[in-house]
Amino acid sequence: MNIGDKVRLLRGTEEGVIIRVINENTYEIEIEDGFSFPVLKSEVVLVSKTEAEHFKRDSSAQQSSSGQKTFVKETQAVAEKGxxxxxxxxxxxxxxxxxxxxxxxxxxxxxxxxxxxxxxxxxxxxxxxxxxxxxxxxxxxxxxxxxxxxxxxxxxxxxxxxxxxxxxxxxxxxxxxxxxxxxxxxxxxxxxxxxxxxxxxxINADEIKNSMLSAKAAPAPKTDQKPGSHEVDLHMEKLTGQKEEVPTSQALSYQLAVFEKELDSAIAAGRDEITFIHGVGNGVLREEIHKRLSKMKNILYFQDAQKQRFGYGATLIKLKD
CATH class of the missing domain: 2.60.40.1600 (Smr-associated-like)
Known part of the structure; x- marks a missing residue:
């Protein structure tokens, strides 16, 4: 396939023209309304000139002898939502x-x-x-x-x-x-x-914000914790109950929303401390949590939690009375 070739998406009905070769496996195509987007080579098929001419003739045959299109009167809508x-x-x-x-x-x-x-x-x-x-x-x-x-x-x-x-x-x-x-x-x-x-x-904006605040974290593990302490696992599979890989930027936003909600709940409940299990990974989540904690007034101190259990994969937060 080359630039200028007409192609059809295998998983949809859209047709477009190749306007750029991004790499050996990816093209950028432009559809009829001028919108362009990248697609994998394996997701498109070439539309032959013979096929295009065939459908063009079929479309012309549907017009009346006067050259005007014939419209069929439609019935009243059945599906009003969707x-x-x-x-x-x-x-x-x-x-x-x-x-x-x-x-x-x-x-x-x-x-x-x-x-x-x-x-x-x-x-x-x-x-x-x-x-x-x-x-x-x-x-x-x-x-x-x-x-x-x-x-x-x-x-x-x-x-x-x-x-x-x-x-x-x-x-x-x-x-x-x-x-x-x-x-x-x-x-x-x-x-x-x-x-x-x-x-x-x-879908009201205020309701969406409220639903963010009410997002539920996974139940804390049943461990021998002293009164006033609490653990929250921020791994995505624990928070969502799903194993599908989530784009990094979405996962980080979601994890930080749960972090702030759980921290606010711990402060409101008068807890002595709370531990967030964030894992080691690339360190971005840990760094963002520590950055936010350093600006909060209700924090007595925070530190890496129980290195023998978590390594550098968890943060213990001591809360002020």
Whole structure:
């Protein structure tokens, strides 16, 4: 395959043109609406000129002899809900999908709400029962993503039940985001999913922040701890109960959210001390925890905990009375 070749995604219905060869295994393709994104060589297939001409003729044959398209009157909508936002992880990049699983056509726009201004990200049209890749987002600095506003208008040809315009603002926080993993509707891709037309409370920014604060850490191990002490294991498999590998930036944000929640709970409960088991790894989590502890007023001191048990993989925090 070469630059300029037309290709189709094997796991979707999108077609595009190769605009750049990133490396021997990866191409950058541009789809019809001008959006471009990287794909693996193994995930695309070349569209032959013969096939393209065949479908072009079929499309022309559906027009009337007068040259005008013939529209079939559609029935009233059956599926009135089912608008989703999907994030498909690909290394350190998320491919963002807009999914319309309703019987309405959608005219939509997506804005990023920045301080004092609005950045337009995408606008377009989405057929009923269809999906579309609309953007790419870096997983770096996840918790610093700006809020995104989604505005949709519903439409059907012929007589249909009118619906008010949908407008939602979504905030992204790791602790809430991690619990939304599943299959992205209509794409068969694994990722993280928000339903935009569900109960607004489920995606309201304040509610998402509250869900972050209520994220539950794994129960502390049953050890012979003295009264007033507590252990929290910050390894991702302990916190989520899943063994799937999570992108480093997402894991760090989630672990730090649990760390702060558990530390606040220990202070509020009047504990004498608390131990966080963070592991050795590359030392980033340990360093970030120590940096935050050094700025807190309720901390008497902190140190590496029981090196015979944890090595340098845990931190003991003594709390002020």
């Amino acid at each position: 608008i989703y936002l999907g994030f498909e992880p690909k290394g350190d990049i998320f491919t963002v999908w807009m999914i319309n699983n309703t019987d309405y056509e959608l005219v939509f726009k997506i804005d990023e709400l920045m301080k004092g201004t609005t950045l337009g990200l995408h606008a377009g049209h989405l057929e009923a029962k269809s999906s579309q890749a609309i953007a790419s987002k870096s997983s770096q600095n996840f918790d610093n993503w700006s809020d995104m506003q989604f505005t949709c208008m519903y439409f059907q040809k012929g007589i249909y039940k009118s619906k008010p315009m949908l407008s939602r603002v979504v905030s992204f926080k790791a602790a809430a985001f991690m619990h939304k993993k599943g299959t992205i509707p209509m794409t068969s891709k694994e990722g993280y999913v928000y339903q935009l037309d569900d109960n607004p409370a489920k």
